[in-house]
Amino acid sequence: MKKIIAATDFSPVAENAVAYAASIAKQTGSELILYNAFVVPVHAANAMLPADGIQELLEQRKNRLEAKALLLAAVYDIKVRHEANFSFIEDELLLLIRKYKADLLVLGMPAKTLEQDLWGNTTTAAIKKLKFPVLAVPAGARPDHIKKVLFACDVLGGLSDKVLLSIRDLAALFNAEVEIFNVDQKVEDLQSEASAAVFNALDEGLDGISYYYKNVKSNTVIKAIESEIKAFEADILIMVPKKYGFWSSIVHKSKTRTMASGLDIPLLSIPV
Known part of the structure; x- marks a missing residue:
């Protein structure tokens, strides 16, 4: 940086x-x-x-x-x-x-x-x-308190090397612990389709820092992330905004922007 x-x-x-x-x-x-x-x-x-x-x-x-x-x-x-x-x-x-x-x-x-x-x-x-x-x-956020980083993501949607590198650099800078948090309606999808590729990407992209992975089954992504922020006692949240086409944007509201407007901790938005 x-x-x-x-x-x-x-x-x-x-x-x-x-x-x-x-x-x-x-x-x-x-x-x-x-x-x-x-x-x-x-x-x-x-x-x-x-x-x-x-x-x-x-x-x-x-x-x-x-x-x-x-x-x-x-x-x-x-x-x-x-x-x-x-x-x-x-x-x-x-x-x-x-x-x-x-x-x-x-x-x-x-x-x-x-x-x-x-x-x-x-x-x-x-x-x-x-x-x-x-x-x-x-208001009230202080950078010297970054000890826990929560990365809320769609694992099955793919993990960007650029995003993982940014998370690794941030965690290394503050000597912070990282949680990779995935919310899905079907936990078994991850277990059967892409688990090996996901964990290989995480191991390579986050090499050298302390991290762990958590997957939960839920139909309400925003509420699940809010609950995990409290449970993990996160100091900063990282999300990757998704782009929608014109018609999709009418019915979809960005989870990243929704989270940003309701947080007590900083949100780092990293576009792919």
Whole structure:
């Protein structure tokens, strides 16, 4: 990991995510890129604020972001860049990822609400739209507490070498224990069809770290994962979002994005 992007709107949830990203940057020797998308405040838009007034607001935001970057650099002893521009954050994130050739995007995850269930938010939108690792950090999460990593996956759907490598690197970084957790309606499918291939892939991909495998039979995947988070006392959850076609997307709701909006621990979404 070389470059991490952390976006903030200076809310408590976003600022906690920035601190989380800075801590990871320190432990991995990465550079942190701090980003703020400036949106004209509603009261300013209603007042028809002139262009020079909007520019002044943008400069104030840039100065605040620069001060934050300097503070993070001093506290965590890391290199920090900062960018602020007049843009919607969803439009700018992909450009930033490409510009800096980043390895990880860190975003704050607001508390679960009915509105988020219906419409989502910036973080769930990033998980859905970006083909890029996104770390969703809820309020109160602390990176120095990562001792147990829960990887919830569809084993029969295949295990990506890239994903396993990311899990191995994360576990090695924090000296963490890993649980591979599979939820299936038919446990016997795994036992009869693909067990040898699955365990060979796990042994090769997670070589050198402590891990074990757990498979449960359930028709309610989300509830099963939530229960396992508590039972395992996981500090971070890793999931791989699945893509659906147009018609399938109408009836399917991403389990990864659903989990992200209701967790007390960070969720790392790693697209294949």
